[in-house]
Amino acid sequence: MNKYLITLVFILTIVFGGCRHLPCRDCVFVRKTTLEIDKVPFSDTASVLYKVSIKLYSMYFSGILAVKKIEKDHFRMSLISETGFKLFDMEVINGIAEMKNVFAELDRPSVKKTFREDLAIMVQSGIRKRDCNGYVYENSDDFLFECSVTEELSQNFLIDQKSGILKKTWIAEDINETVFDINYGYDESGSMTPAFITIVHYNVQLRMEFSLIKEENVSK
Amino acid sequence: MKIRITVFIVIILFAATLFGNEVKNNAQVSHKELDKSVEINRLGKDIVEKAKSVRTIKSDFKQEKVLSFLSKKIVSGGKFIFEKKDSVNKVKWEYTVPFKYTIVIDGSRIFMKDSNRVTSFEMSSSRVFEEINRIMVGSLNGTILNDSENFFINIEKKGRELNVFMTPRDKSEMSKYFKTIEMILDKNDLTVSRLSMIEVSGDRTDLFFTGKKINGTIDPSEFKVE
Numbered sequence: 189m190n191k192y193l194i195t196l197v198f199i200l201t202i203v204f205g206g207c208r209h210l211p212c213r214d215c216v217f218v219r220k221t222t223l224e225i226d227k228v229p230f231s232d233t234a235s236v237l238y239k240v241s242i243k244l245y246s247m248y249f250s251g252i253l254a255v256k257k258i259e260k261d262h263f264r265m266s267l268i269s270e271t272g273f274k275l276f277d278m279e280v281i282n283g284i285a286e287m288k289n290v291f292a293e294l295d296r297p298s299v300k301k302t303f304r305e306d307l308a309i310m311v312q313s314g315i316r317k318r319d320c321n322g323y324v325y326e327n328s329d330d331f332l333f334e335c336s337v338t339e340e341l342s343q344n345f346l347i348d349q350k351s352g353i354l355k356k357t358w359i360a361e362d363i364n365e366t367v368f369d370i371n372y373g374y375d376e377s378g379s380m381t382p383a384f385i386t387i388v389h390y391n392v393q394l395r396m397e398f399s400l401i402k403e404e405n406v407s408k
Numbered sequence: 409m410k411i412r413i414t415v416f417i418v419i420i421l422f423a424a425t426l427f428g429n430e431v432k433n434n435a436q437v438s439h440k441e442l443d444k445s446v447e448i449n450r451l452g453k454d455i456v457e458k459a460k461s462v463r464t465i466k467s468d469f470k471q472e473k474v475l476s477f478l479s480k481k482i483v484s485g486g487k488f489i490f491e492k493k494d495s496v497n498k499v500k501w502e503y504t505v506p507f508k509y510t511i512v513i514d515g516s517r518i519f520m521k522d523s524n525r526v527t528s529f530e531m532s533s534s535r536v537f538e539e540i541n542r543i544m545v546g547s548l549n550g551t552i553l554n555d556s557e558n559f560f561i562n563i564e565k566k567g568r569e570l571n572v573f574m575t576p577r578d579k580s581e582m583s584k585y586f587k588t589i590e591m592i593l594d595k596n597d598l599t600v601s602r603l604s605m606i607e608v609s610g611d612r613t614d615l616f617f618t619g620k621k622i623n624g625t626i627d628p629s630e631f632k633v634e
């Protein structure tokens with residue numbers, strides 16, 4: 189009897205163990221671990237300007253985003269139109285964002301919430317040592333941290349193991365239910381100020397693109 | 409008793425003198441204020457009259473955005489074109505620095521060209537955008553000085569320039585965004601050489617217009633966005 193029971197438990201372990209929830213395709217669970225990112229975007233940024241384009245459903249906005257790192261985990265930002273008109277001010281401290289001077293057209297709770305969450309995550313404010321699951325990919329050198337945010341949602345961090353650079357972060361329910369993702373692209377200077385950033389939402393039609401404006405072209 | 413009466417008379421005379429001086433001073437102040445008000449009205453009328461004769465403006469512009477948390481200004485610039493034809497205003501802001509971006513306002517419609525993408529919408533779909541355009545164009549062609557319903561207006565002479573200060577009235581939509589709008593006009597041709605919009609937060613946008621050409625010919629293709 190015991191022999192049969194042990195065999196059953198063994199089979200069930202294999203079946204359910206094999207069905208372990210995976211946040212990625214072609215990846216393998218390695219270990220429970222603490223979030224560690226060697227090279228965080230904006231870690232060496234003082235102040236920076238981005239050309240911004242935002243597509244929300246059929247609407248299209250563009251402008252300039254000014255980002256200033258006050259200190260670690262503390263950022264100030266302003267989004268202005270090309271003509272200089274302020275669309276909003278934002279301050280992010282330890283991952284918590286507050287908006288002020290919001291232009292009437294954007295002054296809606298859902299829109300403000302989206303900007304607050306996206307931009308706070310974009311500058312990687314308030315990344316603390318979280319408990320995560322670590323995964324490696326079968327076909328690349330990337331390492332994935334899957335860190336629980338709520339019971340349903342996790343925030344994932346994709347890191348190039350060779351350079352230690354964070355390439356992408358995304359919030360997801362599971363592998364097929366990404367809420368939104370943020371992709372970072374860097375130039376060859378070695379700076380940790382991203383040259384390109386893309387934020388794409390999948391539950392609403394929202395796409396934001398940021399491209400770095402070189403300082404010599406702007407401040408005189 | 410005699411002394412008391414004398415003291416009383418002295419006090420009365422002293423008080424009367426003081427009161428007389430006060431009345432005289434107030435009269436002088438009122439007179440000055442009246443003079444100033446008359447002059448502001450006259451200057452305002454001159455600017456508006458001059459603006460009526462402006463059919464086209466072509467100018468280079470430099471835009472400086474000052475944000476309190478940035479130590480450097482955000483500088484952009486390009487070419488500005490304005491045309492008033494059959495009481496329809498056409499405006500073009502063609503940015504070439506730091507990147508190419510064009511905004512054309514043709515009557516009630518707005519066209520924006522960013523890289524190769526062109527978007528357009530009715531200005532009435534954005535009340536605030538409509539207001540900002542009204543301020544910018546109204547400042548450049550002087551018509552804003554007629555808008556005493558939405559602004560307190562003050563004009564000061566300063567050397568070869570006229571400084572116009574426009575403070576949005578509390579009830580106006582603009583009071584939510586701007587503390588004051590300042591215009592500097594050249595006394596000779598009464599056209600705007602600088603327009604500053606100071607936000608409620610203290611941040612500001614300064615526009616400098618140089619190389620102005622008034623009432624020159626504008627090619628219609630300038631307002632086409634493709």
